Amino acid sequence: MIKNIIFDFGDIFINLDKMATYKAMAKLGVTEITEEMVGVYHQYEKGLMSTEDFIKFFHNRFNIPKTDLIHAWNAVLLDFPKERLLFLQKLAASKKYRLFLLSNTNDLHIKWVQNSLGTQFYNDFKNAFEQFYLSHEINFRKPDANIYKFVLSENSLKAEETLFVDDLEENTKSANSLGIHTWNLVPNVDDVTELFKKNKRLL
Known part of the structure; x- marks a missing residue:
């Protein structure tokens, strides 16, 4: 029972658009998702990395404005x-x-x-x-x-x-x-x- x-x-x-973040990141010039990037994402999702450090990782690696990164990251979320x-x-x-x-x-x-x-x-x-x-x-x-x-x-x-x-x-x-x-x-x-x-x- x-x-x-x-x-x-x-x-x-x-509702989610599971491909939206990948598409948004591709428009920002990030076309390959590496194992390191997935590892960082998993650390962040488990709360083992701060939001500031998470954004800083991608900002430093790809020289993308932080506001654009945040927008791309949240693109997955719908209604x-x-x-x-x-x-x-x-x-x-x-x-x-x-x-x-x-x-x-x-x-x-x-x-x-x-x-x-x-x-x-x-x-x-x-x-x-x-x-x-x-x-x-x-x-x-x-x-x-x-x-x-x-x-x-x-x-x-x-x-x-x-x-x-x-x-x-x-x-x-x-x-x-x-x-x-x-x-x-x-x-x-x-x-x-x-x-x-x-x-x-x-x-």
């Missing part, structure tokens, strides 16, 4: 359909499940989200969850198994009573290896508002 639901954020609630928030609020109000957010989200992105959505919308979203876990605040990132173990342990959750919803297969596979039930939601095919339609075990 499912008692807990852990949701991802990007392409679950807020947050209100019907998804309403669905989440209704789910939270039912008190049938313990709800958690678990997202690979960095400092620059969450600040953009807060500014874009506005304080009321953002707080309404955040307050629907019992815990709101962002990778840069807990120093873990998906798909590392430790991030799921952390959430289970911190909240005394049983894996077999927990459903994890994410758009990336590598993340759901990792969670599933620990015995967590998963829904690999496919953007532009599935929608989080179809949670009960697509997951009969919740009924």
